[in-house]
Amino acid sequence: MNEKKLKNIKKGLWSPEEDENLLACIIRFGVASWPSVPHRAGLQRCGKSCRLRWVNHLRPGLKRGSFSQQEQDIILHLHQVLGNRWAQIATKLPGRTDNEIKNFWHSCLKKKLIKQGVDPNTHNPMLVPKEFNENKTPEWQEVFHIRNNGRLMTLEDYFMKNNVFLDESHMGINQMGFDSNLLAQYQQMTCETAAPSFDFSDTLTSRTIMDPFIKKEYRESSACTNYSNINNLPAEILTNTTNKYEEWNASEWQQLQKVQGSNAGDSDAYQMGLLSENFVGEYKSVFH
DNA sequence: AAAGAGTACAACCGCCACCCT
DNA sequence: CAGGGTGGCGGTTGTACTCTT
Known part of the structure; x- marks a missing residue:
């Protein structure tokens, strides 16, 4: 309140004199109310700034120097x-x-x-740690979007955010930048860090790994501990989860088309989006 | 030597939860 | 219950210093 009335609130680095005044003030009056500190200490700072200075630099017991x-x-x-x-x-x-x-x-x-090839967000190995050269792929940066927690973002941004990089051999294949060959390659690569016992060449298996609903079913079923290969799941679970997947996939695809119109790309491009979106975020919860 | 790039650290900003009136 | 004040937090920006060209 008082701070807003002050016209000349100083910002930026603290001088030794300011530190001295703040320290003396706190020793004498304590820190019961930060907004009153600047006035008591004779400082042209806001209370918040004083608090920060105290907490991060002046209070006793602070360690200095590099981290062990x-x-x-x-x-x-x-x-x-x-x-x-x-x-x-x-x-x-x-x-x-x-x-x-x-x-x-x-x-x-x-x-x-x-x-070290570790994703700092998830602490898992990065999926495809290859160099990304954006100059060679100007068109696909703007064309293809995927859903990410309800927000639209370019696939490029998504990959960058999640430290997933594709090299140039994976780009410019078609208008969208992806084709089924790329998808297969990507599945193989992710397989290395995922669950090697799964057969990713099988469409159903790869989709099963991708899809969060089916993963949930799989996780919650007793089959989870008994079957390392989803192809060996009991037929009932497989049919049930596959149907759910198709239902979910159709609805997601419709949503994407609504937003993207003709820019939504082909099915493979969409699958690529799903793969990246689901796999990166949810893999850990299923297999770890 | 100088300019630009990169790095590390300090400080600010906006948001949110909580408390009090 | 509403609204303002306050403290705390995390993201971001600013700044001084170092390194590279």
Whole structure:
């Protein structure tokens, strides 16, 4: 409230004098109310800025310097479990702040994982870690969209976001950039990191792996532990799940056509979209 | 030596949950 | 219950420094 009335709120880096004033103020008055701190400390800063400075730099017990290997291991482990919940991660690393850990993640750990071929979002191996040359594929970037949590995005963006890269041999095959050959190749590649015992050359099997509804059925059925190959599933489950898949697939395809019109592409392109969309996000929950 | 690119870290912004009136 | 104030959080941007050409 008072902060909004102040016309000359200072921003940017803190000077040693400002730090000194803030520290003295907090020692004397405590931190019961941050909005009152700037006035008490004689600072042209907002309370929020004072709080941040205190929490990240001035409060006692903060560690400085580079992260030890042990700390790095803890961050990696916790990030795998908690995701980007930096504040929660910070509670397990005494003397480190959430901001510090977040910065370290973005500037160092994330890159390290990518270098090792590990997807920093999922901590799984990246599916197709090949170099992507966007200059050679201008047309497909704008043409084909897939659904991603209800939002439209280009397939390229989706792949980039999920650290899935295709090399140039997989592009420019047709207007959409995909054909059935590509799909088959992609299935083979993903198979390596997925479940080698499945036969991906079989259409039904590959679709079964792709489709979340069928995966759910499969996961919940007793067959899950007894059959490593979906082709060996009891006929009843197979028929049931296949029907559900066809139903779901038709409805998804209609939706895509509604949005994309004639740009929706051919069926193989659509299958490619489904494969990437479903496989990347849901693989882990089924097979791990 | 200088300019541009890259990197690491600090700080800001917007959002949300909670509390109080 | 509504609305404003506040603290906390995560994403993003800004900035200073280093490296490369």
